[in-house]
Amino acid sequence: xxxxxxxRGGNIFSNEAHIFIIKPDESLINFKKYFDLLSKEEKNRAxxxxxxxxxxxFLIAHIFLRLILSRYLRSSPKSIIFKEDxxxxxxxxxxxxxxxxxxxxxxxKDAVVLAISKEFLIGVDIEHYRQLxxxxxxxxxxxxxxxxxxxxxxxxxxxxxxxxFLYWTxxxxxxxxxxYGLSMPLQNFSFKTKNKEIDFAEDSFLYNESSFWQLYNFNxxxxxxxxxxxxx
Numbered sequence: 001x002x003x004x005x006x007x008r009g010g011n012i013f014s015n016e017a018h019i020f021i022i023k024p025d026e027s028l029i030n031f032k033k034y035f036d037l038l039s040k041e042e043k044n045r046a047x048x049x050x051x052x053x054x055x056x057x058f059l060i061a062h063i064f065l066r067l068i069l070s071r072y073l074r075s076s077p078k079s080i081i082f083k084e085d086x087x088x089x090x091x092x093x094x095x096x097x098x099x100x101x102x103x104x105x106x107x108x109k110d111a112v113v114l115a116i117s118k119e120f121l122i123g124v125d126i127e128h129y130r131q132l133x134x135x136x137x138x139x140x141x142x143x144x145x146x147x148x149x150x151x152x153x154x155x156x157x158x159x160x161x162x163x164x165f166l167y168w169t170x171x172x173x174x175x176x177x178x179x180y181g182l183s184m185p186l187q188n189f190s191f192k193t194k195n196k197e198i199d200f201a202e203d204s205f206l207y208n209e210s211s212f213w214q215l216y217n218f219n220x221x222x223x224x225x226x227x228x229x230x231x232x
Contacts, residue, residue, distance in 0.1 A: 010071025012101075014119040019218075020068055021113045021126075024060040034063045037077045061112045065105055068114055072101050087181045104176050123177030125169040134164045142167060143190035145201060166217060167191055170198060191215075 012018055035043075042062050049055035066077035069092070073080060081093035092101060102122050104115045109128035116122070138147045150163040171186045178184065190201040198215055 010068075010074075012072060012116060012118045014100075016118070017122055018116045019113065019124070020064075020116075021111055022060075022064055023110060024057040024064075024107065024112050026056050026060070029060055029063065031059070034067075035059070037066050038062055039082070057107055057112070061105060061107045064112060065103070065114060068116070069101070069103065072116060085179060087179060087183050089176065089179050089181050104173070106172075106176075121177050121179075123173040123175070125172035125176065127165050127169050127172075129161055129165060131161075132164075134160060137168075138164060141171065141186040143187055143201070145192065146190050149193060163193070166193065166198060170215060170217070 038059065042059070046055040046058050049058060063077075066080055069080055070077040073092070082090045083093050084090050090105075092103070100119045102117045102120065104122050104124040106113050106124050106126045108126045109130075111126055111128075113124055113126045115124035134150065138150055142150065146167050150160055150167065153159055170191055171189070174189065175181055175184050175186070191198050192201045196217075198217055200213070200215075
């Protein structure tokens with residue numbers, strides 16, 4: 001996907017979604033060369049991270065974001081202006097290139113994912129599989145049906161982790177798409193699973209509009225370590 005996209009100049013059609021994934025490895029990027037692409041606000045935000053690795057990941061993610069979007073907006077990476085809505089969700093200022101471009105950015109422990117669309121909203125989330133207090137989080141954020149589905153086999157720890165993060169990433173992605181971020185209670189809408197497929201639950205307020213939505217779950221994706229070098 002990445003090389004094909006750049007060969008055609010970052011063109012995207014209204015029925016497409018382009019997904020880019022990288023490993024935020026400091027060794028793959030020349031900070032001296034690309035640090036100045038970032039805005040003053042982005043640089044200042046990185047200073048609030050307690051751990052250096054988290055700050056580096058944030059900076060790489062936003063350099064990555066600017067370099068990719070510049071291909072679609074037909075503008076320089078440095079000139080792209082981002083704004084935030086009343087819920088803190090970022091969007092591209094209307095004076096930047098193609099006004100129909102939408103994006104969603106997410107990063108976890110060892111990956112950054114960027115989703116781009118044209119003329120329709122998009123949301124993406126990525127999570128690193130890890131041990132949590134799944135019961136406590138699910139009781140707070142999941143519907144009763146989702147909770148029961150996650151813990152229906154209490155002895156299968158691997159399946160519990162898989163189901164938990166499946167629901168969690170879908171919920172996070174939808175809040176980004178809707179533009180509410182985590183200000184929207186995650187129990188306000190729910191999903192159902194069947195044979196590893198996921199869809200909106202019938203009692204979800206989003207169910208009546210589900211024909212306009214497409215849900216995708218990508219698991220165990222191979223990280224593309226060369227992507228940064230391809231676009232720089």
